[in-house]
Amino acid sequence: MAALGEFGLIAALSGWLPRISPADPRTLVGIGDDAAVLAAPDGRVVASTDFLLEGRHFRRDWSSAHDIGAKAAARSLIDVAAMGAVPTGLLVALAAPADLPVTWARDLTEGLAAECARAGAVVVGGDTARAASVLLATTVLGDLAGRAPVLRSGAAPGDLVAVTGPLGHAAAGLALLQAGLAGDGPLIAAHRRPEPPYDAGPQAAGLGATAMIDISDGLLADLGHVASASGVLIDLSSDRLSPGDDLQAAASSFFSRTGRGSPTPHTQALTWVLSGGEDHALAATFKPDVALPPRWTVIGEVRTGHGVLVDGQDWAGSAGWDHFRASE
Amino acid sequence: MAALGEFGLIAALSGWLPRISPADPRTLVGIGDDAAVLAAPDGRVVASTDFLLEGRHFRRDWSSAHDIGAKAAARSLIDVAAMGAVPTGLLVALAAPADLPVTWARDLTEGLAAECARAGAVVVGGDTARAASVLLATTVLGDLAGRAPVLRSGAAPGDLVAVTGPLGHAAAGLALLQAGLAGDGPLIAAHRRPEPPYDAGPQAAGLGATAMIDISDGLLADLGHVASASGVLIDLSSDRLSPGDDLQAAASSFFSRTGRGSPTPHTQALTWVLSGGEDHALAATFKPDVALPPRWTVIGEVRTGHGVLVDGQDWAGSAGWDHFRASE
Numbered sequence: 001m002a003a004l005g006e007f008g009l010i011a012a013l014s015g016w017l018p019r020i021s022p023a024d025p026r027t028l029v030g031i032g033d034d035a036a037v038l039a040a041p042d043g044r045v046v047a048s049t050d051f052l053l054e055g056r057h058f059r060r061d062w063s064s065a066h067d068i069g070a071k072a073a074a075r076s077l078i079d080v081a082a083m084g085a086v087p088t089g090l091l092v093a094l095a096a097p098a099d100l101p102v103t104w105a106r107d108l109t110e111g112l113a114a115e116c117a118r119a120g121a122v123v124v125g126g127d128t129a130r131a132a133s134v135l136l137a138t139t140v141l142g143d144l145a146g147r148a149p150v151l152r153s154g155a156a157p158g159d160l161v162a163v164t165g166p167l168g169h170a171a172a173g174l175a176l177l178q179a180g181l182a183g184d185g186p187l188i189a190a191h192r193r194p195e196p197p198y199d200a201g202p203q204a205a206g207l208g209a210t211a212m213i214d215i216s217d218g219l220l221a222d223l224g225h226v227a228s229a230s231g232v233l234i235d236l237s238s239d240r241l242s243p244g245d246d247l248q249a250a251a252s253s254f255f256s257r258t259g260r261g262s263p264t265p266h267t268q269a270l271t272w273v274l275s276g277g278e279d280h281a282l283a284a285t286f287k288p289d290v291a292l293p294p295r296w297t298v299i300g301e302v303r304t305g306h307g308v309l310v311d312g313q314d315w316a317g318s319a320g321w322d323h324f325r326a327s328e
Numbered sequence: 329m330a331a332l333g334e335f336g337l338i339a340a341l342s343g344w345l346p347r348i349s350p351a352d353p354r355t356l357v358g359i360g361d362d363a364a365v366l367a368a369p370d371g372r373v374v375a376s377t378d379f380l381l382e383g384r385h386f387r388r389d390w391s392s393a394h395d396i397g398a399k400a401a402a403r404s405l406i407d408v409a410a411m412g413a414v415p416t417g418l419l420v421a422l423a424a425p426a427d428l429p430v431t432w433a434r435d436l437t438e439g440l441a442a443e444c445a446r447a448g449a450v451v452v453g454g455d456t457a458r459a460a461s462v463l464l465a466t467t468v469l470g471d472l473a474g475r476a477p478v479l480r481s482g483a484a485p486g487d488l489v490a491v492t493g494p495l496g497h498a499a500a501g502l503a504l505l506q507a508g509l510a511g512d513g514p515l516i517a518a519h520r521r522p523e524p525p526y527d528a529g530p531q532a533a534g535l536g537a538t539a540m541i542d543i544s545d546g547l548l549a550d551l552g553h554v555a556s557a558s559g560v561l562i563d564l565s566s567d568r569l570s571p572g573d574d575l576q577a578a579a580s581s582f583f584s585r586t587g588r589g590s591p592t593p594h595t596q597a598l599t600w601v602l603s604g605g606e607d608h609a610l611a612a613t614f615k616p617d618v619a620l621p622p623r624w625t626v627i628g629e630v631r632t633g634h635g636v637l638v639d640g641q642d643w644a645g646s647a648g649w650d651h652f653r654a655s656e
Binding site for chain 1: 356357360361362363364365366367368369370371372373374375376377378379381384385407408410411413417419420421423452453454455457458459463465467468469470472477479480481540541542557
């Protein structure tokens, strides 16, 4: 990267991205000026920002540059979808060591662009800097298309709780990698490159979702945010959350390899489902009379009270991910 | 920070920020949900993102937390002003070591909020993570209020080049700090906490500015971007850029302390003016018949050709800051 220089890098990054058509109604000013200008036809804009940091959120020896780019984009894009909006543009701040291979930056950029394309957005701007490790900060903008934003605070007693997208897959994949059980199975792929269900966000908004959140810290932790913001109790049914064969097999491998984990493989697999983050599934609450499309699985209900229970009881396992409290 | 935990930190950060009135028409959804929702009454939104990294852009022993917060905000806010827009909202991603004092994070937050207030914006969202050093990524959103964005590409032969805001002050202050000449003079203050002329951006747009840029990499480097994007030559008059007594005195101190620098203190001071970044002054080009308010100083003219000259000649000194090429 040092050979390119900052301005050469910015030019190269722009060149690696798909060309935005001058006729594209979303991007009025793209990369190359002091700021981007995007259309906000709805008169409002949805915005969210996220870090993806080497050593904390990814390792370069565990994930390809393409996957890291895709994951950085995914983390942000789904935040907009979780408001019921359609992602339109992504800003990417990239800091990297001077000896980072240019091909690595190219592959990262292509991963960012590919994930944006999957969500219907484009990369519109960013920043570069030098740092000792790879640092990404992504900011997504989105369009509500006339819909009211779906907040965390709208859940009411009597509502159903439903999810769409995998639960615990990324956490299981990360555990396998940490245990030295390398491989290219679907769980490890889920850690390397989550595939959030972007279009389910606007769909849920259209179905009248009363609250919505993306599962980034773990199901219990994130539904805890909904319960707290809404002033309600959420009670989950463990039989709706039963881990699939893939998670159970992974838990068995993890167990026999490390001797660590929950008392039984089944409990370990359920722990991943309940407290594993980074799959970026969506959870939403709906009025009980809504006819949900098959992709949404009802996993519990909203009641008066506070907190999150499983089968009416506190869940004893780890509740989720806290960046400042979690041990390495 | 470890004692607060991530969610405690987010709650604390929110509490340290000024409360946004529910009647504030700009912020429809603020901190605490998956994303913020801002008004974009113009049907367009201006957006820009920037890093401010410990060890690269600031040192905790050279700048207070309040100043670092203000500087992080300033770097982004001025990018929106340089398009001719009014900043409306700021998203702040903050990564920090677990042992960072909570009071430091509070002071940082207050600095962010104070600078946003100076620009007419509010902090609307962000992200937190743990890292070995303090990392900030700020994203600003802004409103063009019906004006066309002022790009880098609109300068035409015959236009005048004008600037508003200080040039070389932050670079001189940083040089004094690096030379061990600590103190609390205005140049060091300019490094620690630049005061960009936010309202001059929309003002220039209203005056029909043909191109505009904020001076973040140095006057020659940034006007080089304008010249390149516009396909023109920019010729500066050194007598319009003559360093003030403060810069000349600082150059003399620097010279006698270090023995380094340009051949004479005057040349060193002029080098800071021409190649010092981070003051975040604004440079713009205007049609020659525009009556410029006194805050704008004409420093040169646009001609056919390419590149940037000083008194018709190449400037021999350092052209500006390149994050990947510059040595430590």
